[in-house]
Amino acid sequence: KVVVFGSFVVDLTGRTRTLPVPGQTVMGSTFVMGPGGKGSNQAVAAHRAGADVTLVTKVGKDVFGKVATDFYEKEGMNTEYIFVDEEKETGCALITVEEGTAQNEIVVISGACGNITEEDIEKSRALIESSDILLLQLEINFDALYKVIDIAHAAGVTIVVNTAPAAELPAEILKKLDIVTPNETEAQILTGVKIENGDDAKKAAEVLMEKGVKQVVITLGSMGAFAMNNEKYELVERLSVDAIDTTGAGDAFNGGFVMALAEGKDLFTALRYGNVTGALSVTRKGTAPSMPDREAIDRFYAE
Ligand code: ADP
Secondary structure (H helix, E strand, O other): OEEEEOOOEEEEEEEEOOOOOOOOOOOEEEEEEEEEOHHHHHHHHHHHOOOOEEEEEEEEOOHHHHHHHHHHHHHOOEOOOEEEEOOOOOEEEEEEEEOOOOOEEEEEEOHHHHOOOHHHHHHHHHHHHOOOEEEEOOOOOHHHHHHHHHHHHHOOOEEEEOOOOOOOOOHHHHOOOOEEOOEHHHHHHHHOOOOOOHHHHHHHHHHHHHOOOOEEEEEOHHHOEEEEOOOOEEEEOOOOOOOOOOOOHHHHHHHHHHHHHHOOOOHHHHHHHHHHHHHHHOOOOOOHHHOOOHHHHHHHHHO
């Protein structure tokens, strides 16, 4: 059983010919609203990949909160642990994309999911303690994140942290983590090692293992993905697909990766499942809606 304790935000994406400069108003062409947030995206990816997953998150008492619950109900996901904040609004990401260049500007307001309280955590304690794998990211308030890590660590739950968005983590937290899954820039922030190839990834992974993380995965975008434990390390190449939209590739990777771990697969097999899930997600537009299902994953995995 997998528990994802993380963020939900509504992605509000507008496209425009040129990004506005401060003080300027520009006309846009299209607008799309959809479910987002790393916690939510990764939970959806794991669910579609076939894992038994429960998402713990928090929304506001507003129409965006309903976007979350409607979406999970449609996906057939458990909505029992979607807490509702009495005051804070549902988180949102204001995304502006420039048409020709695909450059973007993004403002994320975490809102309710940045306001996880002790009470919310106590209500989820039994769920966390009875899970096999807990998957976390760095988009909820850090006091809550550390508390959740403590509970899972004390209960012997396998803790996987996708250290995104990039941030440093204190040594006493890193020691409690079973697996971290940064991308190359996040790994650089955590370790100070600049990553340009597999050798650099190995160096960064060694730094993290010296700090007490048990196993390390580093996603390398178009270079593929890397994993290391205390016995060996391996770099798998990026799979060849028609890439249409790479947003959410990391989220897809993490979802596929924890699904495989939850099924008892070893680190390096899970690395391959993550790599396949990430690759399939870039062949479709969007984030959560572009997550592949188990059938597609198994078909591509077998090829
Ligand atoms: P993030 O989205 O966090 O920056 P990455 O860019 O590292 O994460 O992508 C995560 C994983 O998704 C990669 O390790 C790889 O397995 C897969 N992936 C990403 N981009 C591609 C691509 N263009 N083709 C195939 N697989 C990809």
